[in-house]
Amino acid sequence: MRIQVSNSAPPAPTPSPRSSAPAYAEGERRSRRRGATLDDALLRAAWEELSAVGYAKLTMEGVAVRAGTSKAVLYRRWPNRAHLALAAYRHHVVPVADQIPDTGDLREDVMAVLRHMRRNSGEMSPETLHGLLAELRTMPPDLMELLPSVMMTILRRAAERGEVDIEKVTPRIAALPGDLQRHQVLVTGRPGSDDFLAEIVDEIFLPLVTPSPLRSQTTAGG
């Protein structure tokens, strides 16, 4: 039974036992977590809650309950749910840069990167993505800078194989496939199909970077 204490309890010296019933049963009271262990548990809980209810219904209270702790513990680490959600996302996904594909074929490499992106952004629902962007005002730069650098690596290798005219590759073009994929997710609310990815690569990206067929090995060094 729960006792309703409705008086506001001014700082009286009477040491009344406030916390009479902890969340867990008497017999199996879990040891109190700290530091990295706790951080990890919190981020996992946040991610689970996010996956379960979506960003719109994500509440600090909900995460706290799921993690078996209280809001204060969360607020000591993250200033609001946007930062918490972002941290949970980072904690969950595998960065693209950790697995740069190198299949020996440009098209395959680019497709692999796009599929990896799709997997990662598929992890986060578009609703979450928009919610985050709305509150953060802008995409976290590190998440943006990763992709172009990965693409440049792939393109450089392809250039060495003669698959790419490196002169044609501007930063904007290198970022293009990723940008279009992201645009698709942001606007339609779902990641593109395989056909969509192929369209990006075959219709747009490859034509822009492959050497012109008639002037094959000009490599006009300026």
Added chain:
Amino acid sequence: MRIQVSNSAPPAPTPSPRSSAPAYAEGERRSRRRGATLDDALLRAAWEELSAVGYAKLTMEGVAVRAGTSKAVLYRRWPNRAHLALAAYRHHVVPVADQIPDTGDLREDVMAVLRHMRRNSGEMSPETLHGLLAELRTMPPDLMELLPSVMMTILRRAAERGEVDIEKVTPRIAALPGDLQRHQVLVTGRPGSDDFLAEIVDEIFLPLVTPSPLRSQTTAGG
């Protein structure tokens, strides 16, 4: 001083004069608005409020006060602030399709469309855009379908002038400049500069659609 009436006032038959002080002074009480006049005033107020405080701080109450009315009047028309904000946006901007540029030069036409887009999306802060997208789950289709059709018109005219190899133009390519511009707004939080627009057009779009210089009018079917 504010009097705290804490009793819940059960449905007693006593007709107490509830509304004793209207928002406007006794002498200048405005006539009560209706129909289209009122709709217009509400949408204007919503737009002003949106511009003033941003989407995150947009409240139905705020709009109601600005419009000199009450929340109930808003809720009778729109189910939530997302729909209200979207309606206010539509009410405010000039659709791209109403002014299809026709300068006789493809590059100029495309740039004009992109600038128009930028003006429109500049009207709505990215924060608003994300807020809306987060709540609507997806971009309103009509706003998306407009641009490709406008672009196709421009491209067809350009093809007649020989500026474009119409064979190369897929729907995806026609949508490309707009998509990239939108992506820029969504991700960086601000519309692209003139240089950005030029980059899109000169580096990416035009190379994809202009006839190949060496095989000028081959139109190699098959």
Added chain:
DNA sequence: CATACTAAGAGACGGTGCGTATCCAAGTGT
């Protein structure tokens, strides 16, 4: 002109989540 009706406008209401503050106690480290 009298009367019925529709909808504007004011505001109360319960509910929910935010972010903060306070308190107690469980670990930690010295």
Added chain:
DNA sequence: ACACTTGGATACGCACCGTCTCTTAGTATG
């Protein structure tokens, strides 16, 4: 053994949501 940090529970005030009730201005109908 002790002080100190910080985890965990909870209360609090605030803001806004969406609904509802009520009065009354303006319109439509006789």
